[in-house]
Amino acid sequence: MKAQKRTCLAIVLAAGEGKRMRSARPKVLHELAGRSLLAHVLTAVAAAGAERVALVVAPGHEAVVKEAKALAPDVEIFVQSPALGTAHAVLAAKAAIAGGYDDILVAFADTPLVRPETFARLRTGLESPGRAVAALGFLASDPRGYGRLIQEGETLVAIREDRDLRDGEADIFFCNAGLMAIAGATALPLLESIDRANAQGEYYLTDIVAAARRRQLSAVAIDAPEEEVLGINDRLQLAAAEAVLQTRLKAAAMRNGVTFVDPSRVTLSYDTQFGRDVLVEPDVFFGPGVTIGDGVTIRAFSHLVGAAVGPRSIIGPFARLRPGASLAEEVHIGNFVEVKASTLGPGVKANHLAYIGDASIGAKTNVGAGVITCNYDGFAKFRTDVGEGVFIGVNSALVAPVKIGDGAYIGTGSVITQDVAPDALALARSRQVEKPSWAKDFRAKHQKT
Ligand code: UD1
Numbered sequence: 001m002k003a004q005k006r007t008c009l010a011i012v013l014a015a016g017e018g019k020r021m022r023s024a025r026p027k028v029l030h031e032l033a034g035r036s037l038l039a040h041v042l043t044a045v046a047a048a049g050a051e052r053v054a055l056v057v058a059p060g061h062e063a064v065v066k067e068a069k070a071l072a073p074d075v076e077i078f079v080q081s082p083a084l085g086t087a088h089a090v091l092a093a094k095a096a097i098a099g100g101y102d103d104i105l106v107a108f109a110d111t112p113l114v115r116p117e118t119f120a121r122l123r124t125g126l127e128s129p130g131r132a133v134a135a136l137g138f139l140a141s142d143p144r145g146y147g148r149l150i151q152e153g154e155t156l157v158a159i160r161e162d163r164d165l166r167d168g169e170a171d172i173f174f175c176n177a178g179l180m181a182i183a184g185a186t187a188l189p190l191l192e193s194i195d196r197a198n199a200q201g202e203y204y205l206t207d208i209v210a211a212a213r214r215r216q217l218s219a220v221a222i223d224a225p226e227e228e229v230l231g232i233n234d235r236l237q238l239a240a241a242e243a244v245l246q247t248r249l250k251a252a253a254m255r256n257g258v259t260f261v262d263p264s265r266v267t268l269s270y271d272t273q274f275g276r277d278v279l280v281e282p283d284v285f286f287g288p289g290v291t292i293g294d295g296v297t298i299r300a301f302s303h304l305v306g307a308a309v310g311p312r313s314i315i316g317p318f319a320r321l322r323p324g325a326s327l328a329e330e331v332h333i334g335n336f337v338e339v340k341a342s343t344l345g346p347g348v349k350a351n352h353l354a355y356i357g358d359a360s361i362g363a364k365t366n367v368g369a370g371v372i373t374c375n376y377d378g379f380a381k382f383r384t385d386v387g388e389g390v391f392i393g394v395n396s397a398l399v400a401p402v403k404i405g406d407g408a409y410i411g412t413g414s415v416i417t418q419d420v421a422p423d424a425l426a427l428a429r430s431r432q433v434e435k436p437s438w439a440k441d442f443r444a445k446h447q448k449t
């Protein structure tokens with residue numbers, strides 16, 4: 001018979017003040033690899049099997065609520081006011097806890113690098129009979145400031161906050177990451193038995209371990225690497241966490257067949273997708289929403305956000321692909337070329353100094369140096385439609401809305417304001433005038449004076 005799947009509620013605590021960020025933005029909305037700390041945590045608890053998510057926020061943090069709902073529409077919001085400690089914060093979600101779950105995962109929204117597998121391991125810590133709590137621990141390089149995990153053999157007997165340490169406990173290096181899995185059946189009475197008799201006068205979630213012991217229930221510590229439980233309180237820790245995440249993302253990409261000439265000089269987003277045999281030169285930035293096909297080369301100093309690049313294309317150096325840039329195979333985008341909200345067919349070339357915005361460009365069309373789609377009149381945006389096999393001469397301005405038929409030629413330096421028929425030549429510039437020996441006469445006149 002197959003074991004019944006254990007149900008899981010995740011409670012994500014985000015009611016902290018985050019003053020040390022020195023920011024107008026709530027701490028958990030600061031970003032790592034292109035998305036908020038909160039989004040990282042909500043994604044990880046969902047991936048660890050939480051079917052219900054409760055988010056505990058401070059009053060007035062509407063932006064936090066909005067971000068959470070955008071990612072997980074059925075997240076339940078609980079407001080903790082005032083903030084009286086981590087156990088008090090968990091109890092703010094009492095109505096959710098009362099819903100009767102096997103496992104309750106407690107996560108901190110400012111601890112964004114915990115992997116779903118680690119949350120899942122915490123849950124398995126609850127599978128022994130009489131087990132009430134599994135706490136996540138790590139071996140700290142510097143334990144000061146953290147709660148310490150006090151063990152007797154394999155059993156976790158207490159978690160003591162740094163300020164409440166007793167004799168001999170200061171040199172314990174096994175520390176509390178803060179995250180826990182709590183057995184749902186006994187969670188409420190245990191949480192409600194916690195008092196605030198400690199140095200900070202707060203309701204400590206960590207006291208749940210001693211509370212469980214008093215009721216003949218047991219607790220266990222599950223360990224994780226220190227870098228995974230890095231908590232973010234200031235911008236230095238934000239940068240440290242970013243570095244850890246970047247290393248992870250690039251390692252995964254390289255394992256899947258991407259070459260970074262210098263991995264330390266490329267920035268990825270949480271969702272950057274690469275095909276095989278992609279080559280990325282140094283100083284390339286990938287913002288969110290980028291997909292790169294097989295065999296693509298991205299040359300140095302390119303900036304890509306929300307763009308899809310087809311197989312065997314060559315991008316850069318110094319190229320900018322903005323949201324909605326959708327490139328088919330074998331497209332060449334060269335230096336100082338910007339593409340936004342445009343579809344480029346197979347084999348399109350725009351190798352130098354161009355702006356392509358709100359356009360569609362057919363297969364094999366050549367966009368000359370300095371070509372600009374004039375898509376904006378100061379109020380609205382307009383589209384440019386260019387057919388296949390078109391040749392757009394250098395320094396031409398395509399004033400949208402405008403259509404250029406397949407196979408047409410646009411003479412260099414043209415300002416195109418009307419549609420061009422297929423296979424036609426369009427010239428929209430003044431004719432050259434030549435005045436024989438004008439320059440010589442001009443010089444002679446000036447040399448006299
Ligand atoms: C907590 C742990 C400590 C652990 C450390 C790891 C407790 C009592 N202590 O301490 O053992 O070593 O994390 O970083 O749990 N929060 C609320 N409401 C509150 C208080 C906190 O929502 O009233 C949230 C915060 O936003 C934060 C999390 O809970 O996300 C942790 O709170 P924090 O004050 O940072 O706890 P620490 O003192 O760091």
Ligand code: MG
Nearest residue numbers: 110231232233
């Ligand atoms: Mg903290």
